[in-house]
């Protein structure tokens with residue numbers, strides 16, 4: 240297969256970790272006989288420095304015309320005082336909007352080899368955590384009408400949380416389809432005891448559950464979910480939820496694994512075009528030192544193969560290679576354990592590529 244990938248390496252450690260993901264994709268190309276064509280586009284601070292904007296119109300068009308987008312990270316202290324309209328993160332919101340990325344998939348995987356780096360006790364994480372949060376990304380209270388006004392002599396702020404049936408249905412379908420590809424278990428997170436949007440959410444999910452009879456479906460309230468993620472995280476497989484609940488729960492879940500450097504993510508549209516990126520930022524404190532953990536980006540590339548290109552065996556090959564490298568005791572500094580072998584960022588990329 241031939242695929243066009245737009246690469247947004249970005250700032251800080253972005254270029255270093257993206258280079259390792261491309262190294263691994265190069266190996267997949269050779270091994271499985273595909274052709275990946277890369278177009279590099281500046282994004283974030285490096286684009287502000289060159290063009291005065293966090294992403295150019297031409298760069299945006301290149302993202303839209305590609306089969307998929309691979310992102311490193313943007314931002315850093317150098318651009319912290321830029322005017323809000325041209326801050327590095329603005330480019331990410333713009334790409335999400337222009338590409339119609341409404342579904343955010345955040346796997347939380349604690350590899351058994353790294354169980355000691357989880358803040359949870361070993362008896363709770365068992366043989367590792369492996370769950371996936373499907374978060375609605377373009378609706379709800381973050382995008383609803385908002386205002387601050389003076390009423391009876393004091394300021395009153397209002398944020399409205401709208402959700403239409405079609406917005407709920409399209410994220411619901413992504414979640415059910417994702418559950419079908421995993422262990423066919425889906426929990427829908429809401430606050431249906433209080434919110435109208437959640438009652439519509441639940442009703443719509445129940446309608447979809449009728450279509451996906453093979454999926455073991457359940458409802459769970461968001462406050463209980465926050466508790467259960469700490470108490471018994473291995474009970475979950477796929478969780479689906481609205482924008483704000485998903486924002487909070489996915490950050491909570493990512494901490495269960497102990498290292499932000501391991502975590503990939505995918506943002507999907509209604510076509511196969513998606514954007515794939517590690518969940519961490521540009522880590523300016525370690526940029527240019529060749530010590531960053533590239534595995535979150537490498538695993539994001541695996542998600543790209545699985546979700547945008549329908550290349551499940553190729554994605555499995557990357558994930559198995561990561562597992563093997565961890566089994567062999569190789570660790571970057573952030574996940575270093577006694578008795579393991581410390582590697583640089585580029586050595587870690589080499590090792591994963593070698594194991595494919």
Ligand code: NAD
Pocket residue numbers: 252256311312313314315316328331499500501516518519520521522523524525530531532533535573
């Ligand atoms: P961060 O995620 O960049 O770093 C937090 C800590 O985790 C740092 O100590 C860093 O060294 C470490 N870390 C992060 N990724 C790592 C990796 N792959 N390997 C090893 N260690 C890693 O968060 P921050 O410091 O709050 O933000 C730095 C910049 O990144 C800010 O400008 C912020 O706005 C931006 N940011 C960008 C994104 C994005 O591009 N999607 C996301 C979050 C933050």
